[in-house]
């Protein structure tokens with residue numbers, strides 16, 4: 001299985017329309033890949049809160065239309081990162097979209113954990129409720145977004161729902177690159193999944209993005225890691241490695257599901 005992570009630059013110097021055109025053209029250039037992944041909120045900008053009301057769109061809005069067409073033209077599964085979704089009642093969500101090779105929307109995940117500690121996303125958006133996995137022709141894909149990386153219970157839920165690969169679009173700040181590196185490897189290793197984490201680069205909302213998109217295998221080894229410029233990282237994933245590792249190092253079998261709280265003396 002061949003996957004590409006398109007590490008887009010999301011910079012205050014260009015517009016959502018320009019980025020949409022650029023992303024569509026980069027996706028069309030990935031014919032022959034099985035899966036292509038884009039970053040979090042790459043149209044509006046994950047840290048450009050002042051753009052969200054303006055750039056919010058319905059789940060079948062302009063980003064979905066452009067990405068569906070690009071997926072179909074390239075014949076790839078496309079994880080189109082996430083968009084600022086405007087729900088039926090006007091509520092905003094951070095929503096990831098997964099299209100199949102025919103451009104059909106096959107997965108939609110509303111980010112469960114909102115970043116901001118009572119500011120930004122945590123106040124402007126509503127969190128989702130559902131764990132989402134999608135069967136594909138190369139394995140079961142689980143969906144998570146950026147800050148979700150800090151919550152292992154979501155990844156355990158994705159594992160229990162059958163995930164063999166988790167795609168994580170992100171807009172992680174450069175200042176916390178150490179956390180990004182640790183968490184991406186750890187989530188892949190603990191769930192014994194491939195983890196494809198596609199981060200934005202560039203600066204918007206005064207926040208410099210980390211870049212360093214990474215593909216990690218179930219052993220916790222990075223198959224490839226991007227730098228800090230806009231670039232496409234392409235890796236080969238041997239999906240059979242998931243079953244092999246789960247059988248050769250069967251730690252998941254040793255889970256104790258009901259751990260009692262320690263007794264106080």
Ligand SMILES: NC(=O)CCC(=O)C(=O)O
Nearest residue numbers: 046115146147171173176
């Ligand atoms: N966009 C995000 O979810 C940011 C997460 C973040 O900055 C962090 O967890 O640290």
